[in-house]
Amino acid sequence: MKRIREYLVVKNPKLNKEVKDDDLLLDILTGNKQNKQVLREYKEHLLITRMDDRDETLFKGLVLLADSTRKGINRVKEVLTDEVNALMPETSKVATPLLAAKLLMLAGSFKKLATSTSSFIQLLGAEKALFRHLRSGAKPPKYGVLYQHPDVVKASIKEKGKIARKLASRISIALRKDYFRRDALP
Missing domain, CATH: 1.10.246.90 (Nop domain)
Incomplete structure (x- = not known):
């Protein structure tokens, strides 16, 4: 997530001040956020970047990897919570x-x-x-x-x-x- 943020800040320095939460940033990038209006507003104002095809492919892969890692960590936390509650x-x-x-x-x-x-x-x-x-x-x-x-x-x-x-x-x-x-x- 750190590398994604660094890449975006280079392209748009305001991003670091506007979106401090990594989970929110990841939701914005993947489109997972429930509030579509907030999502559209952030994408229009903050995430306007110029990428060539190679960078865009690499960046999208990195975002998907970060998102799947976050989901995996959350799933492990859920399972661990259930196991500890039982024990x-x-x-x-x-x-x-x-x-x-x-x-x-x-x-x-x-x-x-x-x-x-x-x-x-x-x-x-x-x-x-x-x-x-x-x-x-x-x-x-x-x-x-x-x-x-x-x-x-x-x-x-x-x-x-x-x-x-x-x-x-x-x-x-x-x-x-x-x-x-x-x-x-x-």
């Missing part, structure tokens, strides 16, 4: 399904994640910062992959650590519910 329903409610999957990946196993402390969960993904702190006395990390949770993202800088700690505690409890619920099932 860890309580954890998916507390953390987002994608965040729960990242935690599971970083921990290595469901058992290790479920039996770990909330402080371990809080620092998953911040190993480099933790060892830098231990080695050189730098500031300790407050959150690892939990930084991607919507509550932590929208919190003020002073509150991020506190929210990450509370979130890690809630995730720890939810993980135990999910793990031991699975053991109780036949």
Whole structure:
């Protein structure tokens, strides 16, 4: 997507200011946008470029590749969300399904994640910062992959650590519910 944007900005410098969202730009280029009026307006004003046949063929191929990649990524996210919701329903409610999957990946196993402390969960993904702190006395990390949770993202800088700690505690409890619920099932 970056190369597509670079090519279009060379042809039309206003494009970078007008269309900042890559998904919107891709929708405009492929014609996937539902609002045809917006699509027509953008194409007329922003995407007027002069391309020879070779460049146009190459550019269209690149746009189609970017679009199919985006659709593939979205499909993988949907499948992953369904799988995580089935495996860890309580954890998916507390953390987002994608965040729960990242935690599971970083921990290595469901058992290790479920039996770990909330402080371990809080620092998953911040190993480099933790060892830098231990080695050189730098500031300790407050959150690892939990930084991607919507509550932590929208919190003020002073509150991020506190929210990450509370979130890690809630995730720890939810993980135990999910793990031991699975053991109780036949």
